[in-house]
Amino acid sequence: MSVLARSVGNAFRNKIRTAAVVAVLTVAIGLALAMLVANQAVGAKVQELNASVGTVLTVNPAGGQGFEGGGEPLTAEQAAKAATVPNVTSVVGTKALRMRTETTTASGTSGTTQTQGGPGGGPGGQAATAVTTNLTAAVDAGTLGNRNNTSNGTGNGATGNAAGPNGTANQTQPAFSLPITATGIEAEVDSTGKALNITSGTGLGDYKAVSGKALLGTTLAEKNKLSVGSTFTINGQTFTVAGTFDAGTAFGNNAVYLTLADAQKLANLPDELSTMIVTVNSMENVDSAKTALQAALGSDKADVTQGQRNLETAVSSLNSVKGISLVAFIAALATAGLIILLIMVMLVRERRREIGVLKAIGAPNRTIGLQFVLEALVLATLGSVVGAVVASFASGSIASALISTNTTTTAGTGQRGAGGFPGGGAGFPGGGPFGGAQQLLTSVTASVSPEILAAGVAAVFGVAIIGALVPALLTARIRPIEVLRGE
Amino acid sequence: MIEVKDLVRQFKSGDRTIKPVNGVSFELGKGTLASIVGKSGSGKSTLLSLLGALDKPTSGDVIVDGVSLAALPDTKLTEYRRRDIGFVFQQFNLIPNLSAVDNVMLPMEFAGVRKAARSARAKELLEQVQLDPEKHGRRINRLSGGEQQRVAIARALANEPKLILADEPTGNLDEQTGEHIIALLSSLSRDHNTTILVVTHDRSLANKADRRFRLQQGRLSEEASRQRVAAPAS
Numbered sequence: 001m002s003v004l005a006r007s008v009g010n011a012f013r014n015k016i017r018t019a020a021v022v023a024v025l026t027v028a029i030g031l032a033l034a035m036l037v038a039n040q041a042v043g044a045k046v047q048e049l050n051a052s053v054g055t056v057l058t059v060n061p062a063g064g065q066g067f068e069g070g071g072e073p074l075t076a077e078q079a080a081k082a083a084t085v086p087n088v089t090s091v092v093g094t095k096a097l098r099m100r101t102e103t104t105t106a107s108g109t110s111g112t113t114q115t116q117g118g119p120g121g122g123p124g125g126q127a128a129t130a131v132t133t134n135l136t137a138a139v140d141a142g143t144l145g146n147r148n149n150t151s152n153g154t155g156n157g158a159t160g161n162a163a164g165p166n167g168t169a170n171q172t173q174p175a176f177s178l179p180i181t182a183t184g185i186e187a188e189v190d191s192t193g194k195a196l197n198i199t200s201g202t203g204l205g206d207y208k209a210v211s212g213k214a215l216l217g218t219t220l221a222e223k224n225k226l227s228v229g230s231t232f233t234i235n236g237q238t239f240t241v242a243g244t245f246d247a248g249t250a251f252g253n254n255a256v257y258l259t260l261a262d263a264q265k266l267a268n269l270p271d272e273l274s275t276m277i278v279t280v281n282s283m284e285n286v287d288s289a290k291t292a293l294q295a296a297l298g299s300d301k302a303d304v305t306q307g308q309r310n311l312e313t314a315v316s317s318l319n320s321v322k323g324i325s326l327v328a329f330i331a332a333l334a335t336a337g338l339i340i341l342l343i344m345v346m347l348v349r350e351r352r353r354e355i356g357v358l359k360a361i362g363a364p365n366r367t368i369g370l371q372f373v374l375e376a377l378v379l380a381t382l383g384s385v386v387g388a389v390v391a392s393f394a395s396g397s398i399a400s401a402l403i404s405t406n407t408t409t410t411a412g413t414g415q416r417g418a419g420g421f422p423g424g425g426a427g428f429p430g431g432g433p434f435g436g437a438q439q440l441l442t443s444v445t446a447s448v449s450p451e452i453l454a455a456g457v458a459a460v461f462g463v464a465i466i467g468a469l470v471p472a473l474l475t476a477r478i479r480p481i482e483v484l485r486g487e
Numbered sequence: 488m489i490e491v492k493d494l495v496r497q498f499k500s501g502d503r504t505i506k507p508v509n510g511v512s513f514e515l516g517k518g519t520l521a522s523i524v525g526k527s528g529s530g531k532s533t534l535l536s537l538l539g540a541l542d543k544p545t546s547g548d549v550i551v552d553g554v555s556l557a558a559l560p561d562t563k564l565t566e567y568r569r570r571d572i573g574f575v576f577q578q579f580n581l582i583p584n585l586s587a588v589d590n591v592m593l594p595m596e597f598a599g600v601r602k603a604a605r606s607a608r609a610k611e612l613l614e615q616v617q618l619d620p621e622k623h624g625r626r627i628n629r630l631s632g633g634e635q636q637r638v639a640i641a642r643a644l645a646n647e648p649k650l651i652l653a654d655e656p657t658g659n660l661d662e663q664t665g666e667h668i669i670a671l672l673s674s675l676s677r678d679h680n681t682t683i684l685v686v687t688h689d690r691s692l693a694n695k696a697d698r699r700f701r702l703q704q705g706r707l708s709e710e711a712s713r714q715r716v717a718a719p720a721s
Contacts, residue, residue: 002596006585013584357580360541361642362569362597364562481541484576485532 003367007374010347011382018379021343025336025383030390031398032332033448033456037391038399039325040452046318055283056193057290059276060303074273078297085292087285088278094191095184095263096274099133099234099256130179131235131266137178138223138254180220182234182256183274184263190247193277196257201228201243210261213242217253234258235266278304283315321402333463336383340376340467348372348471348478355475356483369472376468377461384457391456392448489515489538489650489682494547496533507533508544509705515698517649518680520673522687522696529702531686532654538684539572539652540564551649569597573643573681575672577655579635581627587613587638588623594645605645612641616671633664640671644679651676653685657692669695 012018059082063071076093083091183191188203190196196203196215204213216226221244226232230241239258247253264270280289286306294304348355358368496508507530515521525531536542538549540556549556551571559567573594574580581590588609595605613623616637627635636656643651653672657665669685669692676683687693699710 002602009584353580354582357576357582358593359565360539360568360574360580361594362565362572362646363593364565364597367597479541481536484536484541484580 003371004374007371008378010371011375011378018382021339021379022382022386024339025379026386026390028332028336028339029380029383029387029460030394031387032329032336032460033384033387033391033453034395034398035325035329035332036456036459037395037448037452038402039322039329040449041395041399042318042322042325042403046315046322049315049318055280055286057278057280057286057293058193058305059278059293059297060274060305062299062301062303072301073269074276074302076271076273078302079273079276081296082276082278082293085278085289085296087281087289088293089281090187090279092186092189092193092277092279093260093273094186094275094277095260095267095269095272096191097182097184097234097258097263097266098130099135099180099182100130101136101180102132102134102233131182133180133182133232133234133256135180135220135224135232135256137180138217138219139178139250141178178254180254180256182214182258182263182266184258184260184266186260189277190245190252190257191275191277193279196245197247198243199246201241204242204257204259207259208261209259210265211242211259212237212239212262213259214239214262215243215245215257216241217255218244218246219250219253220255237266276302317403321399325399325402333459336380336460337463337467340380340464341470343379344372344376344468344471345474347375348474352478353483355478356480359478359480360484365476368475369469372472372475373465373468376464380460380464384460387460388448388453388457391453395448488517488552490550491538492548492550494534494537494549495545496530496537496542497545506705508537510547511702511705511707512547513700513707513709515650515682515684517682518676519698520676520683520685520696521698521700522685522693523700523702523707524688524690524693525686525702526688530705531688531702534702534707535652535654535684535686538650539574540567569594570646571649573645573648573651575636575639575643575651575653575656577658579627579632579639579659581635581638581642583628584626586624586626587618587630587634587641590627590638591641591645594642598646600646608645609641612644613638615644615675616641632660633667636660636664636668637671640668640675644675644681647679647681649682651681651683653683655687656685657687657689665689665692 059074059078061071061074074093079091079093082088181191185191186207188196188198188207198215199218201215204211204215214232216224221227221230221241224232226241228241228243231238232241233239234256239262245253245257247255258266260273264272278289278293280286290304290306294302297304355368359365491511491513494508494511495506497504497506499505507528509530511534523531523534533542537544540549540559544557547557551567554567556564556567568574582593585593588606591609591612592605595608600608610620610623614620618634618637618641622630622634627638630638636659640651640656643653651672656672657668660668672683672685673695675681685692685696693699701708701710
């Protein structure tokens, strides 16, 4: 019988006690693993926010944003000027197009005319240009869309037909169809500056050149039965689907991305930009960069918004949760180590005579010590296995509980971000291009990955070894004559 | 060859100094079965602990095949116990959650003997001490006292030691089983040419030894030796 076999046998000598020890270890190890999972999930989220969102500034024409408002459009010259502002690492220009399906616009020829800037055509803002396409929107108008359509005259619905030169007042109203957003981009990012999640095909290659290629949202591609290599038209010009992307929302997936040059060409507005996405080198420099950018571009020419205002609070809360989960992980780990230490000390005291006998028959100290360390590892393994199962079920709720208790104030701030762009329900929030802190926080997913689990279990084993080393070293101090003297 | 030279072990007990072993000297040749008798507290177990390197003498020396134990560090003393000494205790001191075979295999495992070899030798030794083969795989706590002592003797023989030290080996056994154990030790010392030193307060058992010693107040005296009488080991 080897040392390992003997250790396993010893671990199960007293089954009731072993079960009790494993149960206690399970709680400690399960909590430790759950905290580690929460820590990693929150850490990843913070990293993601810091990397993509937290350092992004959005520049809109002064007085305008998206398809709303007025003012003068941004230019390539302003983009070049923005790039020279200290701490700015990149400037990505976008050109937004609002696309109407050809069948809808055909029912009232005036619609096209009016949405191209006509005052009656709704918020046909300076920044966006309306074009036609053979694509059908993937989002149904529904109650919200129709209500918005009625209230602000978006598109070529009732208002458009009534005002059009060829339209008649009593003409049958066409079914309202939501517009599809097409955005020209200078890099593989969405209109908020976040990297596009391409799910099939490839990107557009050189985003600064005319390519005749497009990226479609997954639901838009499905709705129109398009896949990579398929073609569709915008203003009669054929575009090839280079890939599809998943924006994560139904609204976001009802969109098309083109190269900036293609979008400007379609709009026949070279050098004109709808927005600029400015990335700053670190969150600490965002405020100063924003001020410098505003000064450089002029407050009468451009509005610089800091999309992550709410996110700063969110990131701060997440960092707080991350810190708490790390402390809790260490505490739970230390508790597991302490439990093992105390149990093994108790076992060593209980088996003093046996240790004395082993020494009397020639067992080296290291063999006896190893036997106790292995026995501790057997207990730790059992605790880890059950603890991992517990953690896999509990980590999500523990992470949620941690986040909810730490973001009460953030939640209120986050609510302000809702609403915005008229459409089928979702939209750019009023407070910036992001859905608010609370939405970000609730999107933290604590999933137990094998890597995190392995790291956690390795840490548990490390602590178990440390916890078992002390009693193992104690065995070296046991003198056989002292325990056998009772003969 | 075991040579004991002027061995002294003293303890402090309050203001008093106790010398359970006080200037003990003797020699034992290979294959000798020797006994030490004495009253409780006369120092028999202490002397055995000194010979088995479980304890260190205050002065004097134990020399085994020319090697002085006094000069050996702890690691070498552990090795000495592993290779050259076999212990048989009154309370058997077997590992309770292991089987008879596993208990006998333990000293061989510590000596680095391969698993197959130690398993075969353990079974062979258990047969030599006449433990029913059906009981080889039984846990110790399911064996009788006599069977446990047989396992303990087999364990003591595992690494073919030069010296077996038996401390009251029949103290926990009935008279008949005790007789069997002594007969077994006697035959083993003869067959294996192993020196066996038995400490007992049982005069009848001590009389079966080749050489008989008496320990009184820490001092050892040899009684008249007897011719070895072969006895069946059962």
